[in-house]
Amino acid sequence: MIEFQAVTKRYDDGTVAVDHLDLTIDDGRITVLVGPSGCGKTTSLRMINRMVEATSGTILVDGEDIRSQPAAALRRGIGYVIQNAGLFPHRTVLDNVATVPMLLGTKKAVARKRAEELLATVGLPPELARRYPSQLSGGQQQRVGVARALAADPPVLLMDEPFSAVDPIVRDDLQDELLRLQSELGKTIVFVTHDIDEAIKLGDRVAVLRVGGKLAQYASPAELLANPVDDFVASFVGRDRGYRALGFLSAHGVEVNPVPTVAVGTPVADARERLEGGWAAVVDDAGRPLGWVSEVVLSTLDKAVTATDVVSGGSLYPVDTGGRAGSLRAALDAALSSPAALGVAVDGDGAVVGAVTAESVLKALADARRAGEVPS
Amino acid sequence: MNVFESVYEWLTNPDNWKTTLGIVGIPQRLAEHLDYSWPPVLIAVLLAIPLGALIGHTGRGGGVVVSAVNVFRALPELGLLVLLVLSMGLLLATSALTIVLVAVATPTVLAGTYAGVRNVDRAVVDAARGMGMREWEILLKVELPNALPLILGSLRAAALQVISTASIAAVVALGGLGRFVVDGFAFREYDQMAGGAVLIAVLAIAVELVLSGVQWLVVSPGLRKKNARGRSRVR
Numbered sequence: 001m002i003e004f005q006a007v008t009k010r011y012d013d014g015t016v017a018v019d020h021l022d023l024t025i026d027d028g029r030i031t032v033l034v035g036p037s038g039c040g041k042t043t044s045l046r047m048i049n050r051m052v053e054a055t056s057g058t059i060l061v062d063g064e065d066i067r068s069q070p071a072a073a074l075r076r077g078i079g080y081v082i083q084n085a086g087l088f089p090h091r092t093v094l095d096n097v098a099t100v101p102m103l104l105g106t107k108k109a110v111a112r113k114r115a116e117e118l119l120a121t122v123g124l125p126p127e128l129a130r131r132y133p134s135q136l137s138g139g140q141q142q143r144v145g146v147a148r149a150l151a152a153d154p155p156v157l158l159m160d161e162p163f164s165a166v167d168p169i170v171r172d173d174l175q176d177e178l179l180r181l182q183s184e185l186g187k188t189i190v191f192v193t194h195d196i197d198e199a200i201k202l203g204d205r206v207a208v209l210r211v212g213g214k215l216a217q218y219a220s221p222a223e224l225l226a227n228p229v230d231d232f233v234a235s236f237v238g239r240d241r242g243y244r245a246l247g248f249l250s251a252h253g254v255e256v257n258p259v260p261t262v263a264v265g266t267p268v269a270d271a272r273e274r275l276e277g278g279w280a281a282v283v284d285d286a287g288r289p290l291g292w293v294s295e296v297v298l299s300t301l302d303k304a305v306t307a308t309d310v311v312s313g314g315s316l317y318p319v320d321t322g323g324r325a326g327s328l329r330a331a332l333d334a335a336l337s338s339p340a341a342l343g344v345a346v347d348g349d350g351a352v353v354g355a356v357t358a359e360s361v362l363k364a365l366a367d368a369r370r371a372g373e374v375p376s
Numbered sequence: 377m378n379v380f381e382s383v384y385e386w387l388t389n390p391d392n393w394k395t396t397l398g399i400v401g402i403p404q405r406l407a408e409h410l411d412y413s414w415p416p417v418l419i420a421v422l423l424a425i426p427l428g429a430l431i432g433h434t435g436r437g438g439g440v441v442v443s444a445v446n447v448f449r450a451l452p453e454l455g456l457l458v459l460l461v462l463s464m465g466l467l468l469a470t471s472a473l474t475i476v477l478v479a480v481a482t483p484t485v486l487a488g489t490y491a492g493v494r495n496v497d498r499a500v501v502d503a504a505r506g507m508g509m510r511e512w513e514i515l516l517k518v519e520l521p522n523a524l525p526l527i528l529g530s531l532r533a534a535a536l537q538v539i540s541t542a543s544i545a546a547v548v549a550l551g552g553l554g555r556f557v558v559d560g561f562a563f564r565e566y567d568q569m570a571g572g573a574v575l576i577a578v579l580a581i582a583v584e585l586v587l588s589g590v591q592w593l594v595v596s597p598g599l600r601k602k603n604a605r606g607r608s609r610v611r
Contacts, residue, residue: 049506051502051505051506072508072509072510073508074508075505075506075507075508076507076508077508080503080506080507082499082502082503082506083499084499085503086497086499086500086502086503086504087500087503088500088503088504088518088522089497089500089522089596089598089599090518090521090522090524090596090598090599091596091598092598099507100507100508103507103508103509103513132596132597132598133598134598145503148507149507158506
């Protein structure tokens with residue numbers, strides 16, 4: 001557990017970066033500090049490993065004052081990941097990852113063996129081990145940065161906007177990878193970002209800070225979206241927060257209706273028979289959705305339905321993701337993005353099991369509200 | 377006979393490569409020239425690299441470095457040498473020469489080391505500190521290895537300056553390859569004068585090649601310049 005007790009950081013020029021911050025960060029969870037530029041989120045993070053020294057107040061890690069040991073010793077026990085990774089250009093990927101164990105006196109061979117395992121853990125192929133950072137892509141560098149922070153198996157990981165310099169698709173991958181890693185490792189992660197979407201995706205709890213270094217709200221992402229404490233938080237959380245809040249509600253109550261399907265290779269005449277409301281979903285041999293066909297599409301085909309002549313479908317609604325239903329957001333988005341206004345529901349193997357409508361999602365939401373399942 | 381032919385003649389004349397009857401040949405002058413050159417370079421390295429690294433690491437005193445370097449670069453080497461020999465006496469001419477050459481080499485290496493350490497990506501230094509490296513570990517394990525290309529570049533430049541400036545030794549009755557230039561001028565033997573100049577240039581180029589080879593060996597492959605395809609070349 002990391003505790004901030006009335007922590008203030010005032011710079012020599014009088015600027016107050018962090019103002020009387022009280023915050024308790026839970027073990028084994030991802031806590032995200034988020035806020036606009038100048039809100040002191042990075043300063044707060046860097047005070048935990050004493051890269052910035054607090055002006056007043058106390059920070060405790062597992063009940064122990066961080067000032068009770070030399071800064072360098074403290075830092076060796078805390079993983080640290082920064083924007084652009086900050087890899088050592090003169091060292092190979094493997095030696096970068098082995099840095100902290102070597103500082104702690106682990107033998108080189110042992111540290112490198114451990115580094116090799118960590119590269120696999122963060123999803124990097126072993127042949128990258130002997131490369132230098134300048135030969136890696138930004139996403140790969142960031143993965144190496146995470147592996148390096150994990151090398152000495154620290155209980156706490158500090159991450160300072162680690163994914164903000166990579167493109168959106170890579171960022172999404174890295175975020176998913178972090179969540180997967182965290183489900184295996186259960187570290188205490190403090191994560192700084194200015195991106196509220198990233199905060200909501202990754203955080204078990206999110207601390208929203210306002211300019212001047214004051215804590216505005218500290219809550220779970222669902223709570224933050226449902227009940228922002230004031231206008232600042234509401235505007236920071238964003239315009240679509242009602243819609244995004246659906247991401248935290250299970251869609252178990254949403255009715256899944258049968259959907260007409262045609263397999264690839266079905267003769268056009270038979271496919272036309274199966275249309276309902278003018279549309280039918282096209283599936284492959286394993287029953288996975290490929291898209292939609294309509295009367296208009298079929299009229300352009302001569303013989304049989306092919307995989308290429310379909311109207312591309314919308315997003316998919318997973319009915320079952322590891323024993324849990326998908327979210328209301330996934331269900332509603334599937335319905336809204338489908339050309340047939342029917343959201344394709346798929347099972348764990350990706351096969352079509354039916355379809356949901358936007359109306360059925362809203363009805364399920366209304367039911368959930370009545371039953372008091374929606375925080376309000 | 378044009379000047380190229382006469383210089384070629386002088387350089388290939390076996391008599392000029394032998395030391396006999398008080399006439400000193402090319403090999404001995406070359407050895408003297410190297411003898412004058414290496415101690416000042418070594419002293420400059422010992423003085424400038426620790427100082428430059430310290431200033432670069434702390435960031436304090438950078439302005440002093442820049443102005444000191446500029447002042448030293450404006451020094452008239454020949455005038456300084458003559459002044460030192462007059463005040464120290466002709467017996468200490470070699471020491472006077474060494475002082476002048478140290479003054480030539482030190483600012484270059486100092487500026488290169490300071491710039492090299494200062495130019496290491498601040499994010500890399502921040503990461504090193506955040507991982508728990510102590511200040512001396514950051515300097516030795518991160519900043520200096522990454523500054524090495526610039527440091528060695530400045531060392532090469534300093535060596536070249538010293539080798540060319542060491543020719544002025546002849547003016548204060550010392551030896552070295554400058555002897556041929558000064559004597560050639562005095563006796564109007566222009567083949568000897570030009571031949572001496574060619575030898576100094578060849579020596580400078582040879583030293584440059586050797587130091588470039590050393591640099592290639594000791595600098596991490598991760599720091600080599602990127603080739604046209606945008607990927608570093610690695611052994």
